Amino acid sequence: MAEVATQLVGALEGLLGTGLPLRVQAWDGSVAGPSGAPLVVLRNRRAVRRLIWHPGELGLARAYVSGDLDLAPETDLYEVMSAVAHFTELPQIQGLKLGVRELLGPPGRRLLGVATRTGAIGLQPAPPPEEASQQGRLHSRSRDRDAISHHYDVGNDFYRLVLGSSMVYSCAYWTPEGKSLEDAQEAKIDLICRKLGLRPGTRLLDVGCGWGSLLLHAAKNYGVSAVGVSISREQVALARHRIAEAGLADRVEVRLQDYREVPDGPFDAVSSVGMAEHVGAAQYLRYARGLYDLLAPGGRLLNHQIARRPGRPGEPYVPSPFISSYVFPDGELAPVGSTVSLLEEAGFEVRDVQSLREHYALTLREWVANLEAGWPEAVRLVGRGRARVWRLYMAASALAFEENRIGVNQVLAVRTAPGGLSHLPATREEWLAGEPAGTDLGDRRSVR
Template identity: 45%
Template sequence: MTQRTSTMNLAEAFSTLLAGELPFRFTAYDGSSAGPADAPFGIDLRNERGLSYLVSAPGDLGLARAYVQGDLHLVGAHPGDPFEALMLVKGNQHGLKFRRPSPAEAVALLRAVGLSRLKPPPVPPQEHLPRWRRVMEGMLHSPERDAEVIHHHYDVSNRFYEMVLGPSMTYTCALFPTEETTLDDAQFAKYDLVCRKLGLRPGMRLLDVGCGWGGMVRHAVQHYGVTALGVTLSAEQASWGQERIKELRLDDRAEVRHMDYREVVESGFDAVSSIGLTEHIGVGNYPAYFGFLRSKLRPHGRLLNHCITRPHNQKTHTGAFIDRYVFPDGELTGSGRIITEAQDAGLEVQHEENLRPHYARTLAGWNRNLVAHWDECVAEVGEATARVWGLYMAGSRMGFETNEIQLHQVLATRTDDRGGSGYPLRHDWVG
C-alpha cells in the first residue's frame, strides 16, 4: 500500500513566508488557521480565486485584487475604514515581514498552492491598465491621456463624493486649527489660508487650476470679493461646480470650466491657485507646468501650489494599487524639487509649509463619512468600488502617519522686469 505524502495547508504555507511572529489571525477556506486567536484583526482568505490573486501578483496588487473582489476579508475592520487593520498588517514597526524561502520550502509551497493557481484570474473591472501598457499605447500626460485618467478617478458619482467628502465637496488636504475642528470647518480654514497667502482682495482675478468641484473658486468669490475662473478635466466636477455657482448666484463673478488648464487663454491674473493638481502632471512636465502658470500671472502676482510630496526629492511612481485603481500615471517627488522647478521657471519662492498631519486627519474624516454612509455608497457605486475607496483612503492615511508621503504648500511670486516681487517685508497673511 502506497503511503500518501502530506502537504502544507494554506496557513502553514503563509506562515512559512514570514520572518517573525504573525501579528494577526489568518484563516483560509481549507479550514486552516494561524496566528493569535485573540488578535483584534484578522485576514480571511475565502476561496481559490483569492489565492490565485495572491500568488499570481505577490504584494500590494494581489492583495488589493483579492480584497476588492471580496475574496479576502479583513476580520474586525469595516471595509469603509480598515486603517487600524492596515497599520497592524503593514505598519512599519509591527507589520508583516517576509523572508525568502529555502529551495525545499519553495517546492513545498508550490505543492500547497498548486500550479493552476499561478494563472492570474481576470482582474477586477475597477483596475486600470498597467503602466507599461499605458506607455506603449500613448504618451503619458498628454491632454488626451490626462483627460482619460481624470475621468477614471473623478467621474465616479457626484452623489458618492457628496457622501464621502461632506458638504464642502473638497477632495484635498484640509487645515485643522485645533484638535476639535470638524472636517468641513477645516476645509474652510484651508481655503481661507490659501486666499490669505495669495493676498486676495476685492476686484482681483483668480485662476484655480485643477479646481475640482469649485470649492476654492466659491470661497474666494464669496469671502474675498474676487472674480474667479476654475478649470477641471472632469466633466462631472465641472457640471456640479457650475450648478452650485448658479445656485449661489455667483455666476457673474465665478466660473468652472471643463477644460485642460493648458488651454486657458486668459492671462494677467492677480493670483493662481493649484490645489491637488501637481500629482497628476508628471515630474518631467514640471518646467512646462510652472512656466505656464507664471505666464498667467501679472507682475507681482502670486502662485500657491498645494500638492502631495515625498520626504525625499527623487521621482517615484505611486504604488501598484494606487496606480492601477486610484491615480493612474501619478508621480510624486519632494518639496525641494517643487521649489527648484518653480525657481527655474522664473518664480520667486516666498514660503513653503508642510501640512502632513493635516492630511492624515482629513483622510480619517473621509473614512468616517464612508462608514457612516456605507450602504448608500455601495448602492451608488457598488461594493467593489466602495472597497477600493475605503482601502485607498486608509492606506493613504497610513502613508501620511508614517511619513512616507507629505503635503506641501509653496507660495511664489512673479517678479517684474526690474526684479521687484511686490511681496511685503514680512508675510501679510499670518494670523
C-alpha cells in the first residue's frame, strides 16, 4: 500500500476542503504535507484513532498529552501553534462541522477507509489521566475546590521551576528598568500596591492570594496588615511558610477559605489577581457585590483579569475544549466591557482600566523557557503528560496574547464614600506615586 502519511494527509485535506498547514510524519516513517511547514509526528495508530473519535481540538490535545502525537526535534512549538491557530480561523474551517454525519459522507468515508487499511480504526482510547472530570453543580463550592486543586495543587516545586523565585502566577509588568522575570513580577506587584494606595495601617484583602507574594511585598514595603484567601491547599501551606519565614505572621494571615466565606470586613483595599477567571459568568455579579460589601467606604478594588474578545451578538461563549479539560476546568473568560459593567452594577465606580496584553505574552514565553530548561526535572515532579499540558497551554496562550485573541486588564474601582468622595488623588501620576489618601478632587471642590 502507499505510504501512510500520503494517504492520511490526502484524505484529511479532502474532508477539510483545504490544505494542511503542517507536514505529517506517520509511524511508518513516511512524510507528507507542504514543504517547509512545521513537522508533526504520529507516533502510532492511536493518534489517528483519537482524532477520529474526537475530530478537532480535543482529539489533538489528547493525542499530544498522551505522547501519541509529537513534534519533530527541529520543530518550533510556537510555529506549530501559530499555524494551527491561523488555520482554524479560516472561514471554511470555522464553518465546518465534524461529526458522525460528516465522517459518513464521501470525504469522511475516504478518511475512515485509510484509517481502516492502516489499522487505526478501533475502540475509543481512554483519555489521558491528566484530563479533569468535574462533578456536581457548576461553581458550587465543592466543585470549585476540585477545579482549583486540579490546576494549582500539582506541586509547589513544579511551580517554582516554571515561575521562578517570585512565585507569581499572573502577568508580569515589563518596565525599561527591569532585567528579569523576577524584576517584572516585582514591578507588577508594586504597581498594584500603588494603585490601591497602600500605606501603614491599611487593611488589605488579597482574594486568590496564591503563594503569598503580593501579601509579602505589601507588608514589607507598605506596612499593611493583610488577609489572603485561597482554596488551594498547597498554595496556602507554602504562603504561610513564606510569611512565617519573613517574620510577618503577626501582620499577615493566610486562610484556606473561599472568597464567598470571608466574614470580617471591612477592608481598606481588596486585590483580586488572576482569580476572577474562575468565578464564572453566572456568579460574577455575586462576586463583585461580595467584594463591594467587604470594602470600607472610600476603599479600592484592583481586579486583574484575563479577557476574551466579544463574540458576535447572540453568539454563545464556547470555551476551548483543551483549556477546560486539561488546564482550567470551569474557567470562563468575559470581555473587559462586561467586567466593567458588572463591577459598576455591583456599586463600584470604575476609575481606571489598564491593558497589559503584550506584557502577558512576554511573561508566558519566560515561563515556557523555564519549563523547557528544566524539562527532565519537570517530568520527574509531575509526569510527562502534565508537563506537556503546561508546555502546550502556555505556548498557545503566549501567541493568543500576542495576536490579540485574548487580553488582560487591571481594573481599578472604588467604593465611594458619602458625598461621592473617591479618596483618589487628582491625577493618575499622583496616585501611581503613592499619594496619601484623602486628597482627591472631591476635597478640592472649591478649587477652580
